[in-house]
Amino acid sequence: MIGLLQAFSALRITGLNLFRAKNTEPLPWDGGRVRPERYRTSFALVHNSDGDEACIGCKMCEKICPSQIITVVPGGRAPSPNTGKPRGTAKDFTLDVNACIHCELCVQVCPEDAIVMLRVPEVPGFSREELFLSMEKLYANEKVPASWGTGALLIGMQAEGQPKPPPPPAKAAPPPATTAGVPEATPPAPAAGGGETP
Amino acid sequence: MTVPDDVTRLLAERFGLESGDPITVSRDRVVELGGALKEAGFTYLVYVACAHYPATDAEPDRTVAEYRVRRLPVDEVAFRVWVPTGESTPTLVPVFAGCDWQEREQFDLVGTIFAGHPDLRRIMLPEDWEGHPLRRDYDIATRHHPWR
């Protein structure tokens, strides 16, 4: 009986909460919470400053993807329609968001900052096909607000302040056109492995 | 993690073993070592883990079972025993009750056989699963029932 009287302390808490502000919000279409700039959901492929498709088909994202959901078909080197310089191209690029774990590794390894993630809440699809991003869908997503992270920025953030300031920061600075078209040149550089302590 | 002095002494005097991380012990003395360590205060079982090593020129196809025990707060000792495939190693369930589920899991995933285990069934995978998936020779395309 005494114990039941003590229940009033619990009743007080729920009573208190009756007058608190609502904590939930209607979902996404009329919500409108501002997402932080690093917020990441789906994917987009972007064009670089020259107006070319930034992807050079180097297959780095395909190799790093833990879920193995990215498929890149390299298109070989071709002169850019805008600058005329030869650069790598991708013939096809598909990304199956059904199995994506949103780890951002593909963004981090991209040497051309070609793949970015989106900053808007993901809209669920009605079929598997809707979540399968083809190259057209990825380039169409370019118009959607993108997340902060790009390859160069992520690498820059991690390399910042490191005692030995080797390639990565230098790599982040110049516009993509300089290193374009030489995907074969990238692998040997960062493959140094672990073991270096500051 | 360095091995504490009293364990080094115990190993040298009673078992004639070299100390190390991990200590390698033969199959016929592993239960005795476990019991001795427990008497020495190592009553906390951290894990039992096995790994599979395929046959090489020098060694047959075998698995290693590693036991890690701890004397709170800091002292830690790992001892391992090599088990050729097809043979078994004595179970440590009588010494550490926790070896029950740990050894079952390792049997399930790696296929090390623990002789005398009270309940050596699969624990993670279905009863009718074929093969032990963490073996290096496990074919990832092994056929199994589609709903598993």
Next chain:
Amino acid sequence: MSVILENPWLLGAVAGFVVINAMMVTAAWSIWFERKFAGAMQNRPGPTQVGWAGLLQPVADLLKLIQKEDIVPTNADRALFNLAPPLGMILVLAGLAVFPWAPGWVPADLDIGLLFILSISSLITIPVWMAGWASNNKYALLGGMRAAAQAVSFEVPLLLSALVPIILGGSLRLGDIVAAQADGRWFALWPPGPGSVAFVLFMLASLAEANRIPFDIPEAESELVAGITTEYVGMKFGLIYLAEYLHTAVSSLLGATLFLGGWDGPGPDGIHWLLLKSFALFAGIFWVRWTLLRYRADQFMALCWRVFVPVSLACVAVAAVWRVYA
């Protein structure tokens, strides 16, 4: 009009129709109220999508339940399984027949009205046990067993605490009990002591009868999945669910009638006071429900026999002494 009033059969039919429909609708919207209320307690809005502020949610729920496939488990006792939900509903609704809604508004003015309500509502254990047994499900069986044990235990303090207004009012007729509380001499307030304690005990025992938290062990969804309703789907489940809400509503109506003076109140007496009081009790029950945890079965049997029964006996004794000497 006078034809209806003069013919008891016609009067019964009309009054029954009105009361039953009004209560069913009330129960349906009490679910909406509870969801909104619980939502507010948990800082969330509750139903919002169907109708303004989710007001049409009960209709949507009803449509959903009606559309569902009616599944009867293979090894269930088919007759009992199908009979249990409507039987529970009938028993709950039958109690409403003798309520004095307002001065002179009594569908069936029995002189043993209170006894009738209490005996009818104690019968509700039977459909609950039927549902538990007939489902041929272990969880349902455990739930049914718990329900039976609970009903047997809590019937005693319920009756004993209901005895206090009977002694004080000197009648088993609900109208007389309400009339005895006229002019604010509500039994929950006056005489001080037995009435108020008996009121609390009566409400707690009613919670147990209506399977509400903290005494909802027959359902106990975290332990018994859904207890007796595990195997029920569709409208059968809906009936059990609705019967539970109706039972809660009947309990709060009865509490308001026996202890809070029924239709009596400041200003003009009438049905509005009864409804207001019982709504307050109803909301209180939901407040308790969405705040407290659940007792274990044996613990709350012990609570019943060790605390509720002695205290209610004491209340009866004090009330009797008061009746004789004051």
Next chain:
Amino acid sequence: MDPENYDPEGDLMILNLGPQHPSTHGVFRVKLWLDGEVCIKAVPYPGYLHRGVEKLCEKLSYVMITPIVDKNDYVSPFINELAINMAFEALNAVETPRRANYLRTLGAEMQRVGSHLLWLGTFGLDMGGALGGGASVFMHCFRERELILDCFELWTGSRFHYNTLTVGGNRHDVPAGFAELVRQTYTLIGQRADEYDAMLVDNAIFRARTKGVGTVDAKLAMELGVSGPILRASGIDWDLRRDRPYAAYNEVKLDVPVRYEGDCFARYEVRMAELRESIRIVLDLIDGIPEGPICALKPVKLPGAYKGKVGQAYAAVEGPRGELGTWVIADGTDKPYRCKIRPPSYHAVSLIPYLAPGNNVSDIVVTLGSLDPILGEVDR
């Protein structure tokens, strides 16, 4: 009664608690032999959530594993990442920068608060049901937990499966405005923690349901490898954060709460004390994060960016549920040869055959809830 020689027609009832039972915290099955409602024997069957994480670890390179183990203990992904990356770093004796250590400590403590909040909510659900007071506790806890996820969202860009740690350090530095948000959030949660106590501990029903229920014997618990709050509630004063400090814990003041009763109520008390302690640590740490690099190694540009030296390593962290360890064998390639994850919940769940007999179904549900098993971690 002897469970082996019972008469199934007359004596005992076999009840399958799970795999789809509301209070098994995931997909988990316990087979109970019941005499009336009292359990005679209990046999747990884990494995319904087995996803082969250890096999995946063998097939993926070191830098690709972090986002995978996020999903192991799906209530505290940050601490999963910390545990596995510490083991990988131990292979090559990589020393993480001081700022990374501080950020890791901060993240781990932030995550611990979130994890304990989720435990508290589900523990309430186990006792109060989805349509009762338990649901209120659950919603209140989730209300605060969402704020924690907001902090992580600002920091790492993801609400839950962050992938924010990498071998050698962190991937994300804290952004502007982070300290302010964390301070605000955790001060609020510190205040709200008193409300949970008022809702539960002050309530005689809660005390009656938890005191003396599911008592864990310390000696048995140690043999089973049970760790964390369960062990500390049984009177063993042992915490990896204090006794074998990792990350920046040697620079953090830490009080380890210990209770001696070993029952569900003691476990509740230990976890609530830890919750408050973690809030304090977060508030202490947030102002003192040193400047410097956040990653000791070059940022990952390739799957094979990190190669473990031949050998083996074991590293353990104190997760919200106890010792979360990783034992890894490296063979010099960019993939681990064998990677065993030692989940605390697996050891905790192995207590069930010892705890269940003699209790009735309600108590078993409460005991299971108080062990706080995360089935994703049990089954991996």
